Amino acid sequence: MSDVKHISLPAQEIPVSREVDVVVVGGGASGIGAAVAAASNGARTLLIEQRGFLGGMGTVSLVPAFCPFTDKEKPIIRGIGMELMERMKEACNADYRREYADTLDWVPIDPEALKRVYDDALLESGVEPLFHSFVYDVIKSGDGRSIEGIVVVNKTGRSAVRCSYVIDATGDADIAALAGVPFQKGGEQGELQPGSMCYLLANVDRGRFRRFLEESGDTGQLHRTVERAIAEGALPEGRKSISGLAWVNDYLVGVNFGHVFGIDGTKAEDLTRGAIEGRRLARRQLAFFQNYVPGFEQAHLVASGEQVGIRETRRIQGDYVLTAEDFMEARTFPDDIARNAYYIDIHMAHSKANMHFTHLKPGESHGVPYRVLLPLGIDNLWVPGRAASSDRAVQGSLRVMPNCFAMGQASGTAAALALRDGVGARGVEIGELQRVLLEQGAWLGEPAPSGSSARGI
Structure with missing residues (x-):
């Protein structure tokens, strides 16, 4: 029996403050990639962030460097993420630019420069940012299969935002959890990777x-x-x-x-x-x-850091669960929307445990299939970033900022295509999604997946 006490609040009507095509919740790397991609591809996009600036772990928690964008031979995370990192370099002083001009791995973050770069990228693409705001609840359809809106809480008050599609870029699958999506958290004993104060x-x-x-x-x-x-x-x-x-x-x-x-x-x-x-x-x-x-x-x-850096919380149950075997065998999938080469990096859960690292060979990477972004039970929701559908080992690799940018870009692009075609997340034509991602700078391997007429089911 729980000893938690409860109170009942009276029913209230709240205003509808906005009606948009796509709501992105969370302004870290995956949320920035998603919002810029959705808006650039024609969707009216609102990005909701609880702080007064964008950047997630790279600015909120002062994680000091971008993890690698390459497989140690060539860049594999390209598109929006790489463009924003390069823009940050240009926003830094001349000494910084000279030292890191040709660097793509472990590039130091100047957090104040990066905040401004992210602001500019959102506004240039037409995204509406809403800072200092939390999502309090989701509004689901009668059959429970889709999210018709969200409830936002901020200094202005409580309001509803109606939307056609939602991208959960919270890193913790907060929106998916509110919507009832099944998830796992941590290891078999519930242990979690530690935080770090940077x-x-x-x-x-x-x-x-x-x-x-x-x-x-x-x-x-x-x-x-x-x-x-x-x-x-x-x-x-x-x-x-x-x-x-x-x-x-x-x-x-x-x-x-x-x-x-x-x-x-x-x-x-x-x-x-x-x-x-x-x-x-x-x-x-x-x-x-x-x-x-x-x-x-x-x-x-x-x-x-304003907040201790977080490596691991929820992992959604998606249409596909990416596994350590997929990582080790460097598998490619017909619905790939990104590639990953960052090593499996699991930090010890307590002070006397060991850290675990597993590397691919230089030049190797594995595919990240579209299906890992699709949470079970909801038709108009994507979950990019560290909460994507994977086992715990692969989460220790997927969780870093370059991968989050790539998964975010794929989610935002997919949402814009779904809007255009009047379909749900699983109705997006994979070949078309891959074609648009490639046109907009992403890299999906050589040769790129054919895609054909497959859909995200």
Whole structure:
């Protein structure tokens, strides 16, 4: 028996504030890709974001770099995602542009430049953004097979938005869950990958840090420095490598280091604890850098993430579940809408566990079929991003920003085609979807899937 108390609220009429073709919920990489694609292909598109800016983990949580856009031989994530990353480079200073002009993997993020780039991309494509807003509920059709609208809550009040199609780009499948879509969460015991509190350090000396690494003559020097700090009590047990130093310039570096355990990103209470613990951990890590790492003696913590970075929550049950076997065998599907080569990257659920990595060979990638975006039971909803339909291992690969851009672009393009043809998500003609994606810069492998007349069923 639950001891949760309940109250009943009186029935209320709420105004319809907007009527649009496509609602995109969530302004991270998948939501930006989806909204820009839908609007660029002719759909009246509204993007709803709970913060006052776009970018998701890359700006809200200060994840310091874009994960790879290549398979270590060629770019495989192209289209909207790559274009936006290149626009961010152009928005940075001359030194940054010179250093990273030809870089496509692990490109450092300048969060303020990126926010402005995303703003401009949405407005240029005709998307209507609505910030500082949450989706409170969904309005389903009488048969329960489609979403006819959503209920939005913000400082203005409560209102309904009527729409023909919805793209759930929340990263946590929030809209799908509200609509009753089945999902899985975490591992067999409910364990979740940890969160990370990322941050920016200023007043660092990159030249001195480089000399420290070069003079040691050993790429493992920084790893051993972390191990020594843990042994001496300067750092807590946990992650022993600093893999996430992203140099925006010679005196400013983004840091992804360490874990906050036991955080479920679908629970406000956990996010609250994660924020507090994450800031405390960042302060402890700052002292470690100042005392143990040459070049960081005068480092100053200028910003930490508004929210602890989240790697894993819900995974929807879709028309197809992408598996580790699909990943390892680099499979191609007739309904591919993207390719992925990022390694399986599962972080430990507690401080004494191990991290797991599984890589494809350089030049290899696997297909991401359209069906993983289609949640069971709902006909006009797509779920791109880290909540797409996959097993837990593949989620550890699909979850990164370049893949989210690609799945988002496919979802938004599909929504615009569905609108044009008056069909549901499963009625989109796959060959036409693939043709439009290719025309708009995406890469689906060589040769591209034929598509023929298959549909998304």
